[in-house]
Amino acid sequence: MPNPCNRAIIVSQDKSLICTSSNRVDPYGELKVFAGSASGVLGKSICEHLGVDLAKSETKTFSEGNVFVRVLENVRGRDVYVIQGTEYPVNDNFMELLFWIDAFKRASATQVTAVIPFFSYAKGDKKDEPRVSIRARVCADCIEAAGADRVLTLDLHSPQIQGFFKIPVDHLYAMPVLVDYFRRKEIPDLVVGSPDVGFGKQAYKFAEMIHAPVVFGNKVRRGHDEKAEMLDIVGDVKDKNVLIVDDFTITGGTLIEMAQACKERGARDVYACVSHGVFSKGSAEKLARSPIKELVLTDTIGYRFEPLPPCCKVVSIANLFADAIMSIHRRESVSRLFNY
Template identity: 55%
Template structure:
């Protein structure tokens, strides 16, 4: 049975449509003083439960919902519970890199397991090592197979894949390998926790080329804008960006609208109201990929075929959604 939290219902419904099953009935109640209550509205005894909820635009409320639902499923005698978190924002807190700070991703991992999650499915963690914070199995999916096929469908000639920094260079090289393109890498620095980044240099040839910037997410849009300005300064032609997740702020949308970037392509792991109606933003669905993961988990099959290449069935569903 498939259920969803308050911010995961749209995505979960697309998964259900792909599989051909109904979305389970549940309820989230927000009390006036800020308390949250969740309720499952149908029997789940001895059922295999898959629960969808991103930790994205309202991370604290969304995370609390997941914990309460995990507990509710277990107390209602579910056979197993898989927490499907398309975007896991607290993966950014993966280390203690300054004095007296929490390793937030580890705290979240422990809470999820204590609340009752038997398995976790997520996509494009900001730090892949976060999987090691869990004692239960974690399936780490990638948006790359779908994003690369979408970029291929655009038939962009004389293109180069651009990573905004060295940290994402490995994933950028995978993008480039799938598309048979060269790679350029930005040299980015960040001076604090104010979400402001500055691109100081670009390593690689971008003059007279169409640049495809790839990254896992953006919040303020600062990195993308700074990189795009530098690419233009170095003679780049068309610039597009590909993001695994789009949690851009309202102010960030204004920055990107005024930037040299032509199009920002992102997946639907997070429903972001800020990009609605803005022509520069293009959303493609990864719900079919998660649907295949659900079916493979239910049938006790390996998920590894989903990591590097999207099947014809998945891509057909993705492009049909795009036409809609």
């Protein structure tokens, strides 16, 4: 029978013919992309951009809480990428990631890349209190011990976490996607605001790309369970439209405090954007009542406690991850993705 699509043909269960991937041999080997239970939707989107099918796998959680994973395709000699974020439930998702890495290595995959859209424990990057764990370092050791050959992630809370790993880490930034969104809006009299100096370097880059000045918030947090208190705004926001930028938000408290401080100082409209919108319980209602006109976030988080408020808009980061995966697979430079 002629093959009109010039592709490998397989017969489905209903005996119909399906055109699958091209029968041309990839000189870099076969690419396999899997998604864990935390990142199924994002995994499908990434595969659509790559032009490949999401590989088959299985995850089960038993009644006592044990997590079981099974690879349902042959990965021997393949270049494997497993997409698994570590949002809520953080520990379950992190353990699942380790089990996936181990399963692929035991199935003789040539290279296993852990694609972690949101690395939750990145917040635990230092020993800033007596007798506490550097949690990000412990997680890095676990990922290496499980057998990962490299890590691909997005907007770590602290970029120096890359140094916790002895394996290569490709660190992507959502900034190009978010900048492109706000460029198209053409907001007049725009200033970029960082809630604190910790995100200042990235805020400067964001402002440079969008051709706007920068203002900073003077923020203090007195305890883990207390919301941030905005003491002052460094810079002029009077009669300006403000775009608050940050890497992630859990309760929305910092963004709301910054937005209120800007409005009190004469700002017109306040926008915000974050790479990772975690949003714990109750945050949606607080954001809906806040002065933030629009909050833009990416699709790195797959689980929500509650529906997003109307002010939130999600933009996809799948194309950026797809480009990075293909660059790694073809042994090309990933740094070209940073040339904004």
